[in-house]
Amino acid sequence: MQTDTEQQNTENQENESGFKELGLFVWDLVKVLIIAMAIILPIRYAVAQPFIVSGSSMEPTFYSGEYLIINEWTYHFDNPQRGDVVVFKYPKDTSQYFIKRIIALPGEKVKIEEDKVIIYNKEYPNGWVLDETYIPASDTTLPVGDGTTTLGSDEYYVLGDNRLASSDSRFWGPVPKHDIIGKVFIRAFPFSDLKKFETIEYGAK
Incomplete structure (x- = not known):
C-alpha cells in the first residue's frame, strides 16, 4: 500500500515522463520542419x-x-523559345x-502589318x-510606329495574347534575356483549369 508521499512521487515521475515525451515529440517535429524547409526553400527560390x-x-x-x-x-x-509564355522584369x-x-x-526582325505578325530570319x-491559333478571330494586332523591330543578340520580342489590351514590345521594345525570370509551367488555380503548358509549334499562313 502506497503512502500519500509515495503516490505523489509516482505522479510527479509520470508527469515528468509525459513532459519529456512531449518535448521529444516537439523536437522531432522541429527537426522535420527544418529539414523540409532546407529542401523546399531552394526549390522555391531557385527552381x-x-x-x-x-x-x-x-x-x-x-x-x-x-x-x-x-x-x-x-x-x-536552354534558350527561350518562340511561343513560350514568360514572366520577366518590365x-x-x-x-x-x-x-x-x-x-x-x-x-x-519582326514586322506587324495588316493584322499579321511577320518574322524575318535566315530560314x-x-x-x-x-x-497564332491562340488569338481570337475577333482580335486585331495593331502596329505602333512602322511596326518593325530588329532584335539584338540577346533580345526577345513579346506580345500579349489580348492584343488590344496589352502593353508589350510594340510600345516599349524588346526584353533582354537577363530580365526573363522563367517560363509558365503550370496553371495551379483555379483547380478546375489546372493545366501544364508546353512550348507550342507554329504553322505558317
Whole structure:
C-alpha cells in the first residue's frame, strides 16, 4: 500500500515522463520542419515560384487572378523559345513583373502589318507569317510606329495574347534575356483549369 508521499512521487515521475515525451515529440517535429524547409526553400527560390496574373493582357489564355507556377530553371539549360509564355522584369521599371508570349527571337526582325505578325530570319529571309491559333478571330494586332523591330543578340520580342489590351514590345521594345525570370509551367488555380503548358509549334499562313 502506497503512502500519500509515495503516490505523489509516482505522479510527479509520470508527469515528468509525459513532459519529456512531449518535448521529444516537439523536437522531432522541429527537426522535420527544418529539414523540409532546407529542401523546399531552394526549390522555391531557385527552381520554381508562383505568379498571380493581374490584368487582361493575356486573355483568353490566362485571366486575372489565376495562380501560375513559373519554371525558373529551364532557361539555365536552354534558350527561350518562340511561343513560350514568360514572366520577366518590365524593361522600363524592373521592380514590376509582366507576363507575355515570346514572338520573335534574337537576331530576327519582326514586322506587324495588316493584322499579321511577320518574322524575318535566315530560314525565312522573305518573311514568315505566324499562325497564332491562340488569338481570337475577333482580335486585331495593331502596329505602333512602322511596326518593325530588329532584335539584338540577346533580345526577345513579346506580345500579349489580348492584343488590344496589352502593353508589350510594340510600345516599349524588346526584353533582354537577363530580365526573363522563367517560363509558365503550370496553371495551379483555379483547380478546375489546372493545366501544364508546353512550348507550342507554329504553322505558317
